[in-house]
Amino acid sequence: MLKIALPNKGRLVEDVRSALLDAGLKVRAANERALVASMGDEFSALFVRAEDIPEFVADGAADAGITGWDCVGESGRELDALVDLGIGRCRLVVALHPRPGGPTTVDEIPDGARVATSFPRLAEQFFRARQRKVQLVPVNGAAEVAPHLGIADAIVDLVSTGSTLRVNGLFEAATVLESSARLIARPRRELTEETAAALDDLALALSSVVRAREQRYLMANVPRDRLDSVRDVLPGISGPTIIEVRGQSSDFLAVHAVVPENQVYRIVSRLKGLGCQGILVTRIERLVP
Ligand SMILES: Nc1ncnc2c1ncn2[C@@H]1O[C@H](COP(=O)(O)OP(=O)(O)OP(=O)(O)O)[C@@H](O)[C@H]1O
Numbered sequence: 001m002l003k004i005a006l007p008n009k010g011r012l013v014e015d016v017r018s019a020l021l022d023a024g025l026k027v028r029a030a031n032e033r034a035l036v037a038s039m040g041d042e043f044s045a046l047f048v049r050a051e052d053i054p055e056f057v058a059d060g061a062a063d064a065g066i067t068g069w070d071c072v073g074e075s076g077r078e079l080d081a082l083v084d085l086g087i088g089r090c091r092l093v094v095a096l097h098p099r100p101g102g103p104t105t106v107d108e109i110p111d112g113a114r115v116a117t118s119f120p121r122l123a124e125q126f127f128r129a130r131q132r133k134v135q136l137v138p139v140n141g142a143a144e145v146a147p148h149l150g151i152a153d154a155i156v157d158l159v160s161t162g163s164t165l166r167v168n169g170l171f172e173a174a175t176v177l178e179s180s181a182r183l184i185a186r187p188r189r190e191l192t193e194e195t196a197a198a199l200d201d202l203a204l205a206l207s208s209v210v211r212a213r214e215q216r217y218l219m220a221n222v223p224r225d226r227l228d229s230v231r232d233v234l235p236g237i238s239g240p241t242i243i244e245v246r247g248q249s250s251d252f253l254a255v256h257a258v259v260p261e262n263q264v265y266r267i268v269s270r271l272k273g274l275g276c277q278g279i280l281v282t283r284i285e286r287l288v289p
């Protein structure tokens with residue numbers, strides 16, 4: 001059984017659970033606070049803090065893990081990202097407090113400025129690369145209040161909607177790292193053949209889920225004489241599937257296609273404009289090209 005380290009609380013828990021479920025892996029925990037659980041037939045889940053997961057995987061306490069890329073970067077450990085799950089999207093940023101004559105860019109941050117962060121390693125690397133000599137103030141969370149408490153001049157923290165920064169009167173000056181949750185494992189050369197093969201299966205299942213989430217399955221009845229125009233609107237994976245409709249007026253053909261989720265809105269109105277009828281859009285569970 002392969003051991004997969006998963007976040008036990010916080011932002012990633014629900015989305016990770018649902019991605020695994022869509023991949024066919026149901027976590028069967030004895031109770032809410034259990035630290036281990038079985039997951040499908042091949043895996044067991046180990047619930048730990050998101051930020052500890054890279055260490056656990058790197059040290060071999062778990063065979064793989066799912067956690068934020070920010071946590072992996074901060075750990076400084078050599079780990080491979082096998083799948084980007086596209087969840088827990090956020091950015092690690094440098095944020096500043098607006099004040100007259102104060103810095104508005106990273107290059108204007110003066111030597112000796114104090115920077116509050118719970119990402120000291122990534123922050124240190126970032127400022128070193130920009131030749132800024134800042135003084136890091138390690139905090140465990142809520143870095144945004146540090147400038148108000150007078151203990152820091154800037155912060156390095158995670159942002160997604162930007163509302164926490166806004167509420168605290170800070171503005172973004174630079175991006176340190178783009179993050180999302182990844183399936184991680186030790187470098188391939190360190191894995192046994194058996195472990196590598198089981199992880200390939202897991203990576204394939206999860207990536208098929210991620211791909212499916214970005215796509216929709218679209219069906220429509222298309223006027224036969226508009227087929228060429230419809231083909232231009234519907235790319236599909238390898239072009240739309242075109243089906244003769246038995247019993248229906250021979251003026252129509254049924255067309256099925258896989259289309260990007262963010263284009264469904266535009267495609268449906270264009271199909272309508274071409275005289276298509278009975279347009280149906282459904283979710284896809286998994287997509288293996
Ligand atoms: N605002 C956000 N939007 C999207 N993803 C986020 C956001 N904040 C954090 N994350 C992601 O979720 C991961 C875990 O963060 P989370 O806040 O759940 O735990 P934590 O801050 O490490 O611990 P704690 O439970 O003590 O808050 C982060 O490492 C990051 O990858």
Ligand SMILES: O=P(O)(O)OC[C@H]1O[C@H](OP(=O)(O)OP(=O)(O)O)[C@H](O)[C@@H]1O
Pocket residue numbers: 011141142144157158159160161162163164165
């Ligand atoms: O840009 P926003 O959408 O406002 O999100 C950013 C906030 O989210 C995270 O904190 P979280 O809510 O996880 O609380 P925490 O500080 O306890 O981890 C992060 O540390 C920011 O404070």
Ligand SMILES: [Mg+2]
Pocket residue numbers: 010
């Ligand atoms: Mg947090």
